[in-house]
Amino acid sequence: MPSDRAPQRLLVVAGEVSGDIHAANMLLRLKESVRAVEAFGIGGERLEAAGLDLVARTSELSHMGLVEVVRELPRLRRLMRRVVETAAVRRATLAVLVDSPDFNLRLAKRLSVIGVPVVLYVSPQLWAWRRRRVRTVRRVAREVLCILPFEVPFYEQHGVPAVFVGHPLVDDVQNDADDTAQQPNQRRLALLPGSRAMEVRQLLPAMLDAVQQLSAGLIEEVVLIAAPGMEPVIGEVLERTSPDRRIRVVTGSGRRRELAGAAVAWTASGTATLECALLGIPMVVGYRLHPYSYALAKVLVRVPHIALVNLIAGHRAVPELVQSAWRPDKLIAHTEQVLADRGEAQRAELRLVRERLGPPGASRRAAEEVARLMQ
Numbered sequence: 001m002p003s004d005r006a007p008q009r010l011l012v013v014a015g016e017v018s019g020d021i022h023a024a025n026m027l028l029r030l031k032e033s034v035r036a037v038e039a040f041g042i043g044g045e046r047l048e049a050a051g052l053d054l055v056a057r058t059s060e061l062s063h064m065g066l067v068e069v070v071r072e073l074p075r076l077r078r079l080m081r082r083v084v085e086t087a088a089v090r091r092a093t094l095a096v097l098v099d100s101p102d103f104n105l106r107l108a109k110r111l112s113v114i115g116v117p118v119v120l121y122v123s124p125q126l127w128a129w130r131r132r133r134v135r136t137v138r139r140v141a142r143e144v145l146c147i148l149p150f151e152v153p154f155y156e157q158h159g160v161p162a163v164f165v166g167h168p169l170v171d172d173v174q175n176d177a178d179d180t181a182q183q184p185n186q187r188r189l190a191l192l193p194g195s196r197a198m199e200v201r202q203l204l205p206a207m208l209d210a211v212q213q214l215s216a217g218l219i220e221e222v223v224l225i226a227a228p229g230m231e232p233v234i235g236e237v238l239e240r241t242s243p244d245r246r247i248r249v250v251t252g253s254g255r256r257r258e259l260a261g262a263a264v265a266w267t268a269s270g271t272a273t274l275e276c277a278l279l280g281i282p283m284v285v286g287y288r289l290h291p292y293s294y295a296l297a298k299v300l301v302r303v304p305h306i307a308l309v310n311l312i313a314g315h316r317a318v319p320e321l322v323q324s325a326w327r328p329d330k331l332i333a334h335t336e337q338v339l340a341d342r343g344e345a346q347r348a349e350l351r352l353v354r355e356r357l358g359p360p361g362a363s364r365r366a367a368e369e370v371a372r373l374m375q
Contacts, residue, residue, distance in 0.1 A: 007036035008374045011092040011116065012043060012052055013083065013107065015061035015100025017195035017227050018271040019122055020044035022147070022168045022363070023098045026121065027052065029367035034374065040090060042083065045228055055086050059229050061100055076103060084110045092116045094374050101125070105133060108140040119373055121145040121366060123155070123162070134158045142373060145366050148312065149356050165365040166358030169271065173256070173278040174360050180260035180279060186342065187220035189335070190259050190281065191247075193234070194268035195227035202288040203326065204237045207266055210328035211244045218339065222247045223258045227272075264338050266331060273309045273318070274357065277350040282343035284319050284334045285309075286326040309353050317349035 010030075014023040024046035031037055031051070039051060044058035056079055080103065087095065095116050097104035101124030108118045123146045124133065137144065137160055144162040146152050155162035173180070189211070193204040211222055224247050226234050231251055238249075250258045259265065260279045267273055269287040276283045285307040305311050307320050319334045321327075338346060 007038055008034060008093045009090050010037055010039045010041075010370075010374070011083070011087050011090075011095040011111075012039055012041040012047065012098070013095070013100070013104060014041075014043050014047060014058055014098040015103055016058065017044060017229065018169075019098035019100065020046045020058045020228075021172065022122060022366075023047055023096065024050040024052075025168050025171065025363035026096070026366045026370065029364045030370055033367065033371050038090070040086065041095075042079075055083055061103055080107055080110065083107060084114065087111060087116055088114050094119060094370065096121050096370055098122050099124075101133065105136050105140070109136065112140045117142045117373065119143050119145060119370060121370075122147055123151045134160065143369065145369055147362065148308075149358065150311075163365075163369055164358065165369065166360075166362035167274065168362040168366070169274050169278060170354075170357050171360050171363050173275065176256050179257050182257075182261055184263045184281070184343075185221065185261050186263045186339070187218075188262045189214070189219045189222045190262035190265040190267075191222060191224045192227075192259070192265055192267040192272040192276075193224075193230075194272070195230065195270070197230070197233045198290075199268050199270075200230055200233045200237065203268055203286050204234065205241070206286075206326050206328060206331065208237070208241050208243060208247075210266075210331040211247060213328050214244075214332060214335075216246070218336065220246065223262065224249045225255045225259055226251045263343060264335055266335075269306045269320070270308065273307050274353075277309045277353045278357070280347050280350055282318070282338045282346035282350075283309075284321065284331060284338070286331075287320065287322045288326050289323070309350065312353045312356050313349055317353065318346060 012023050014020040020043050027039055027050045040053040040055055042056045043052045043054060048054055095111050095118045097120055099122040111118055118141050120141045123144050144155055144160055146162050146164045147167045149164055152162045152164045191207050193200045262281055265276050265281050265283040267283050267285055269285050273285055287306045307318055310317050321330050
């Protein structure tokens with residue numbers, strides 16, 4: 001039953017496409033239990049459709065790597081001031097900050113100064129690097145809503161209230177179950193070059209070169225799946241090449257159906273790997289940064305794998321090609337290896353990952369925590 005309480009003003013900030021999806025699903029569930037929620041902040045297409053009054057768009061925060069962020073600092077500072085001023089004027093009851101820790105942890109500090117309590121949804125990956133930031137989280141966050149199972153013990157060790165709500169992508173994929181229930185085309189390859197412009201520019205050229213070298217006997221059809229907002233960037237990269245005639249660009253609501261029909265995927269290392277895992281799609285995972293960003297990351301990052309599926313599995317369940325290893329010959333070699341057994345070995349690993357992501361209902365559980373804290 002919807003609440004009869006006075007309208008609640010909720011600030012939501014989602015700095016990436018995946019965060020926009022997760023936050024939108026949470027907001028929709030929240031509105032089912034809290035009658036009057038005035039939500040405003042930074043979001044993309046999904047949050048806007050869920051009723052978020054946009055102060056700025058997610059694309060204004062989508063950057064990758066330390067060097068790229070440094071270049072954008074003056075503009076990001078102006079954006080942060082605008083968000084804080086809006087939160088003060090509109091008297092936000094609570095702020096839900098989704099992912100994007102470089103921006104959101106700084107924003108959380110400023111919100112705490114003006115008395116706006118903060119919930120972090122989608123944990124900053126402090127378990128991977130820059131662990132000292134957990135002190136900031138302990139100081140500014142009322143609670144962390146975790147979507148990966150190994151995150152809660154980390155926060156508990158550091159005295160931060162944390163709850164595992166499950167991964168919202170489980171709900172998202174389950175909602176599309178009827179649309180994606182199909183036998184994979186054993187000759188279809190899916191390309192998922194990422195949800196950020198820098199990812200696409202770093203990963204897609206090698207994908208396109210590799211497709212040119214792929215035997216038609218191995219792969220007959222290639223679907224290039226554009227994340228929301230990435231169509232112009234993909235178009236820029238395609239204009240600089242002569243794309244293989246087998247490539248078909250897929251956008252909009254049909255992207256998951258096309259992915260579900262693939263025998264194998266080449267994908268960026270983030271949330272797309274979990275989407276492939278939930279759909280049972282074997283994959284080869286890539287990760288590339290600006291060379292200076294990568295040199296810094298090698299010093300700072302403390303995780304044994306770059307793919308989320310491998311971190312959840314606890315071992316190298318899917319192949320990873322990092323920096324210079326992301327090249328056509330290796331992409332083709334790993335693809336041939338995956339397809340040698342029609343992807344069955346990887347699918348067995350991916351079933352374990354799906355189990356560890358938790359049951360359906362993550363967005364509802366996150367909304368329940370937000371509603372409780374708003375009261």
